[in-house]
Amino acid sequence: MEKHLTDRIVLSYREGEWVEKNDQIALEKPFTIRVNRTEFATLVCTPDHLEDMVTGFLASEGVIRSYADIEEMLFNEGQGIVNVKANVQIPLTSETYTKRVIGSCCGKSRHFYLQSDSRTARTITKAPQLTAQECLGNMMALQSQSTTFKTTGGVHNAAIFLNGELLASRTDIGRHNALDKLYGYVLRQHLKPSDLSVAFSGRISSEVVIKLSKMGIGVLLSKSAPTELAIQLAEDLNITTVGFIRNGGFNVYTKPERIKR
Template sequence: MENESKHLTDRMVLSYQAGEWIEQEDQIALEKPLTLRINDTEFATLVCTPEHLEDMVTGFLASEGVIWSSLDIEEMLFNESQGIVNVKASVHVPLTSDTYTKRVIGSCCGKSRHFYLQSDSKTARTIMKAPELTADECLENMKTLQNQSTTFKTTGGVHNAAIFRNGELLASRTDIGRHNALDKLYGYVLRHQLKSSELSVAFSGRISSEVVIKLSKMGIGVLLSKSAPTELAIQLADDLNITTVGFIRHGRFNVYTKSERIKR
């Protein structure tokens, strides 16, 4: 685990407790911009928690369809003082603003599938294989995620996500942005050449359509969350063949899509 001092800062706050005002020191999650340059071309600026940045950059570029694997990255140099990362890589799309901001509607398998970004329509994929989990594994994986989420316990201001395989925690990542946390996991998967079909993700945030699309890009077919899904997220998860399990709290949960992967 990285040193928490890199992504936390101390600040004096005025706190109201039990009818009294108290001035005390509190720990705050850091939020910093990181400008991503690829082959000397500025591509995007991400606002993120400054930890596990190599994983995040790798996952982000793969999620956007710019690279296909971590082997496409030849060099990644960070300039922390300027908030810039320079990446030398073999790229598979033109590096223009339209690559990543153009809104389109795509379709697949005869169903209407709505994407906000052009890169989503190109990189989202239907999950063909995913693990089966028991009810106890769903509960235990979420408990593990929450127990090791020390930054959230300290600040209450970040999202947490973790990858599991056969009930074993492989990696956990934290960020102020839920997409960044998932990109950090994606980067970890790529850099360690893990089989996505063997993995499940536990996630602290709500299950939005964007989160479901991110899981499909990662090739992971089981998503566990302590929060609720949206209706569009459920529709997309059903279309993309992703199992979504929400409201994992106090020994209970709801299975919203592809329930055959949760053993009964």
């Protein structure tokens, strides 16, 4: 069974009283990815759906182009190491890549990966159209799957949809990791990104928009707000962004033609 949580006795203060109680805490673990025996990156993540995450991360970084490029993936969970044998298109020893540690904290975890963005980010040419009810329903479906968030309050959630059907949901302490897990799922299931939309629990940042661009998905739904840079990038990359999906309403920030009226 995949494990997101661990139990811990905590001291809790409520209405003037101190009590000890059992609390459930989100797990966090570092995994070092080695590609063809070269250390590539260390990800701090929720330790589940690791094959999806590694696949999506390597594709997002431009190391692989498809799941078929991965010949073997071996996990040593005790040591926190993933050994990947892959048909790599770009030498890992080039100046494009350097050994780096990518943390789970929001806002500062990926500021050093912009060199690979120029190769892997793409303008979206085709994406589905959604009704207003589909936008609301997809967000409700995501939230109904977010059991770890409801228990801990310490994770991000993302889900992928096809024609209003939830195909997969992924959870992680890092918002980028949650999206990489979805990307890995898309690649491993050989899905067409142009048919898909994503619902996401976090704010719409520029990094999240770039991630959707790398995935080839053109519709992003969020319960939170976008940043100005995210809106600019979404316009440039032809991505529809829908935010503040809550209480029966939402805002469409970019490419509104994909939301049926």
